[in-house]
Amino acid sequence: MLDVRALNKVYAGRGDPVEAIADLSFQVSDGELVCVVGPSGAGKTTLLRCLAGLLPATSGDVALAGEPVTGPPQGMAVVLQEYGRSLFPWMTVAQNVELPLKEKGVARGERSRLVGEALEAVGLADVGRSYPWQLSGGMQQRVAIARAAAYEPQVLLMDEPFAAVDAQTRFELEDLVRALWKGLGVTVVFVTHDIDEAIYLGERVLVLSARPTVLLEDVRVDLGAERDQLETRGAPEFARLRTHVYELVQQAKLGVRSLADARLTHAG
């Protein structure tokens, strides 16, 4: 579904050029949920923006379902951290969710059905007529997720979407993403700086090096399809994965740029 080959991104501004991404190649299959972690400034947001067609690559290719991504493709939806800025305050919740469907050319009756279903799916069936600013931060982020879900994208890109909500809400939203992912069969790429979140959510975790970014390891997460905040996070395999990914990120911060060079003190 997503094919990233030899992606390189250099920001060439007025000052010295900044090489954010050195060389990244990976694939995401149809219906997979892949998380991306790495040290701060590792180029995670840059990668997501290149995937979304919001930023041109300096070299290399990104393809969505075999088609090169040269601008924002129809089949993608993006959810960002700053829900406050991604919803229009003068539109009701339902109008916010409906807007991309209008732009897509979906007929009125179908739009109303999709908006209703999406708000229902995120547990906000009752607030369609409210305005975003009347809702809590967690609820606003649910609206942003409902808007992405209603659009029925092939690929959903999420950039630290839960960084600004409290821990309790964050757990609920993580379970919502897993439920929507399963329900919609959508392909998800989820960027986070939170290692536990990446492991809890993902089927794979891509661990990035520090800038300029390369892929340190593509870690497979075998925690089963059904995940539970208490049970899954308490499982020995979760602890093993967390230790492994934590060590990799620490090594990345020290400048390690390949798995072969990483000094991992814990087995596995």
Ligand SMILES: Nc1ncnc2c1ncn2[C@@H]1O[C@H](COP(=O)(O)OP(=O)(O)OP(=O)(O)O)[C@@H](O)[C@H]1O
């Ligand atoms: N528009 C820009 N012009 C120049 N440099 C930029 C620009 N945007 C990002 N960078 C630089 O590219 C590098 C990667 O930034 P990016 O925001 O992608 O990292 P990140 O991994 O998402 O960071 P964080 O985890 O802190 O959110 C950083 O060194 C950043 O300063």
